[in-house]
Amino acid sequence: xxxxxxxxxxxxxxxxxxxxxxxxxxxxxxxxxxxxxxxxxxxxxxxxxxxxxxxxxxxxxxxxxxxxxxxxxxxxxxxxxxxxxxxxxxxxxxxxxxxxxxxxxxxxxxxxxxxxxxxxxxxxxxxxxxxxxxxxxxxxxxxxxxxxxxxxxxxxxxxxxxxxxxxxxxxxxxxxxxxxxxxxxxxxxxxxxxxxxxxxxxxxxxxxxxxxxxxxxxxxxxxxxxxxxxxxxxxxxxxxxxxxxxxxxxxxxxxxxxxxxxxxxxxxxxxxxxxxxxxxxxxxxxxxxxxxxxxxxxxxxxxxxxxxxxxxxxxxxxxxxxxxxxxxxxxxxxxxxxxxxxxxxxxxxxxxxxxxxxxxxxxxxxxxxxxxxxxxxxxxxxxxxxxxxxxxxxxxxxxxxxxxxxxxxxxxxxxxxxxxxxxxxxxxxxxxxxxxxxxxxxxxxxxxxxxxxxxxxxxxxxxxxxxxxxxxxxxxxxxxxxxxxxxxxxxxxxxxxxxxxxxxxxxxxxxxxxxxxxxxxxx
Amino acid sequence: xxxxxxxxxxxxxxxxxxxxxxxxxxxxxxxxxxxxxxxxxxxxxxxxxxxxxxxxxxxxxxxxxxxxxxxxxxxxxxxxxxxxxxxxxxxxxxxxxxxxxxxxxxxxxxxxxxxxxxxxxxxxxxxxxxxxxxxxxxxxxxxxxxxxxxxxxxxxxxxxxx
Numbered sequence: 065x066x067x068x069x070x071x072x073x074x075x076x077x078x079x080x081x082x083x084x085x086x087x088x089x090x091x092x093x094x095x096x097x098x099x100x101x102x103x104x105x106x107x108x109x110x111x112x113x114x115x116x117x118x119x120x121x122x123x124x125x126x127x128x129x130x131x132x133x134x135x136x137x138x139x140x141x142x143x144x145x146x147x148x149x150x151x152x153x154x155x156x157x158x159x160x161x162x163x164x165x166x167x168x169x170x171x172x173x174x175x176x177x178x179x180x181x182x183x184x185x186x187x188x189x190x191x192x193x194x195x196x197x198x199x200x201x202x203x204x205x206x207x208x209x210x211x212x213x214x215x216x217x218x219x220x221x222x223x224x225x226x227x228x229x230x231x232x233x234x235x236x237x238x239x240x241x242x243x244x245x246x247x248x249x250x251x252x253x254x255x256x257x258x259x260x261x262x263x264x265x266x267x268x269x270x271x272x273x274x275x276x277x278x279x280x281x282x283x284x285x286x287x288x289x290x291x292x293x294x295x296x297x298x299x300x301x302x303x304x305x306x307x308x309x310x311x312x313x314x315x316x317x318x319x320x321x322x323x324x325x326x327x328x329x330x331x332x333x334x335x336x337x338x339x340x341x342x343x344x345x346x347x348x349x350x351x352x353x354x355x356x357x358x359x360x361x362x363x364x365x366x367x368x369x370x371x372x373x374x375x376x377x378x379x380x381x382x383x384x385x386x387x388x389x390x391x392x393x394x395x396x397x398x399x400x401x402x403x404x405x406x407x408x409x410x411x412x413x414x415x416x417x418x419x420x421x422x423x424x425x426x427x428x429x430x431x432x433x434x435x436x437x438x439x440x441x442x443x444x445x446x447x448x449x450x451x452x453x454x455x456x457x458x459x460x461x462x463x464x465x466x467x468x469x470x471x472x473x474x475x476x477x478x479x480x481x482x483x484x485x486x487x488x489x490x491x492x493x494x495x496x497x498x499x500x501x502x503x504x505x506x507x508x509x510x511x512x513x514x515x516x517x518x519x520x521x522x523x524x525x526x527x528x529x530x531x532x533x534x535x536x537x538x539x540x541x542x543x544x545x546x547x548x549x550x551x552x553x554x555x556x557x558x559x560x561x562x563x564x565x566x567x568x569x570x571x572x573x574x575x576x577x578x579x580x581x582x583x584x585x586x587x
Numbered sequence: 588x589x590x591x592x593x594x595x596x597x598x599x600x601x602x603x604x605x606x607x608x609x610x611x612x613x614x615x616x617x618x619x620x621x622x623x624x625x626x627x628x629x630x631x632x633x634x635x636x637x638x639x640x641x642x643x644x645x646x647x648x649x650x651x652x653x654x655x656x657x658x659x660x661x662x663x664x665x666x667x668x669x670x671x672x673x674x675x676x677x678x679x680x681x682x683x684x685x686x687x688x689x690x691x692x693x694x695x696x697x698x699x700x701x702x703x704x705x706x707x708x709x710x711x712x713x714x715x716x717x718x719x720x721x722x723x724x725x726x727x728x729x730x731x732x733x734x735x736x737x738x739x740x741x742x743x744x745x746x747x748x749x
Contacts, residue, residue, distance in 0.1 A: 110619065113619060113623065114623070117623050120626075121666070128667065132666040135666035141622060141629045142626060144622055145626045148622075289608075290608055293608050294608050297607065297612065300611070301611050301614075304615055308618075
């Protein structure tokens with residue numbers, strides 16, 4: 065073995081390179097605070113690797129991007145690799161901020177390290193660019209609508225709003241051209257630039273040496289390997305274990321496929337953009353540009369000019385109070401804005417995991433109307449649950465109303481189906497194509513078809529339904545079950561002026577009881 | 588860049604640190620390699636995609652004469668659902684029994700054709716010849732034509748399992 069390495073060294077001189085890399089001289093007192101750069105390097109490497117492998121299954125077209133990401137979620141290694149990449153992005157932001165604050169606190173940007181500092185800031189901007197472009201790629205509701213917001217914000221660029229937005233969008237609307245463009249940026253342009261800049265950043269770091277502790281200590285410099293390397297490794301190990309725990313815990317979120325016509329969706333950015341998101345709320349109308357461009361721009365300019373604002377050789381943070389207070393104040397503002405944005409979750413948004421009553425009702429109808437006779441695991445047609453559907457909403461609606469017409473060769477005579485039952489089955493088919501049926505108690509499965517057939521025409525629950533009657537999402541806070549039952553049975557018996565028709569002769573006693581109890585339980 | 592040697596660490600401590608660093612690097616690297624390896628190879632759909640498809644009725648068939656039917660079957664290809672066209676030969680005995688054979692030559696995958704005069708299947712590529720029941724009569728094919736499960740329904744429609 066040794067002879068092989070000797071031969072390799074004789075031909076390549078690799079031991080010299082290893083020596084240069086590992087035996088970097090460090091000033092005495094360099095300790096745990098100086099491990100953050102290595103953590104970032106490790107996280108970025110994991111990101112680069114998992115990202116490269118994710119391209120094996122990803123398709124950057126609006127027709128297939130969502131399905132391909134969902135496919136990655138169907139097998140455990142896929143969930144873990146996507147999890148590492150997804151949560152890794154958040155870990156990088158945290159490590160980045162920690163590294164930045166360490167450099168500021170230690171005054172490490174002071175001469176001769178201004179260029180190292182500036183290259184670090186460009187790296188920060190690049191990494192935010194990765195977050196922004198990567199966010200669109202799953203092409204789910206969250207991705208689509210967050211991008212709508214991003215591109216609308218870019219329109220506020222003074223003097224060149226439409227030009228910038230056009231460059232970001234690629235086409236005239238957010239669509240196929242946006243997706244390929246952001247994909248190209250995310251996997252080719254940004255990584256290439258990032259690698260070059262990391263090399264430059266590390267080269268500058270080695271050229272000037274580590275800044276070391278604030279007060280110079282007595283003693284000779286020591287080699288990076290193995291003492292400091294062991295510190296770096298320890299922190300990297302802890303961070304990696306945390307990251308793996310996150311990825312192991314579950315697949316990263318994937319909402320419904322992007323739907324540009326869905327007006328009810330409330331877009332929310334990833335948590336590290338929540339601060340900016342919140343800031344925009346304080347600058348309405350024509351002042352919006354202040355929140356979107358001026359404040360972030362001033363913050364960026366302040367950071368870039370920091371080595372020239374904070375002059376003089378003093379590195380002790382306690383003797384640089386003005387600069388440090390400004391930075392701490394800025395950091396606290398970002399933290400407060402992020403928390404406010406976090407807490408400001410729209411309360412009306414239905415939990416994405418729970419099925420709407422209409423979808424549950426549609427499932428009951430699909431069984432009652434013989435859909436599942438052919439649409440079964442071993443049937444003549446594709447099963448309704450647990451597989452991607454390549455059919456659009458129009459096709460599905462047409463097929464439900466007249467199965468024979470759109471899929472010839474049917475042997476079952478098509479059942480006559482009410483328009484609202486068809487809508488419920490269509491809602492169910494769309495939902496079932498992306499999520500497994502979680503299972504609901506019998507009383508819910510009893511009332512869901514009633515809701516989907518009758519109530520949904522005029523009433524709304526959690527944003528789904530008509531608007532002619534009152535929203536019933538919190539009906540339990542207004543009436544008890546007994547009143548509701550009497551009301552549904554015959555509204556005029558409770559209020560002679562009621563507009564709602566009587567349902568006493570259309571619903572069974574069990575259905576009336578169940579729906580009254582269900583509505584009364586909605587608080 | 589000149590290497591400035593630090594104070595020589597006690598060899599025991601140094602050895603422990605080197606062991607620690609190398610172990611952790613190997614663990615993280617190995618773990619990552621294992622996960623990415625599983626990711627690369629581990630996506631094959633485990634569930635069988637075979638299911639019954641309709642292949643016409645007996646009125647389309649002639650007794651004891653192989654008839655080619657082109658069927659369009661839905662195949663999940665990862666995230667993509669493709670419709671594959673497959674040719675099968677149906678052989679009906681005129682009564683209650685139906686047999687189905689793949690038209691794919693077992694040699695190199697060309698599509699064989701039925702020659703009604705000779706009562707043989709001929710492969711146009713390398714001269715493979717099969718009898719009406721699919722057994723090899725001549726040429727390079729290593730195996731008989733693949734049989735496919737088929738059944739006759741009471742309403743005389745033919746289902747094959749593809």
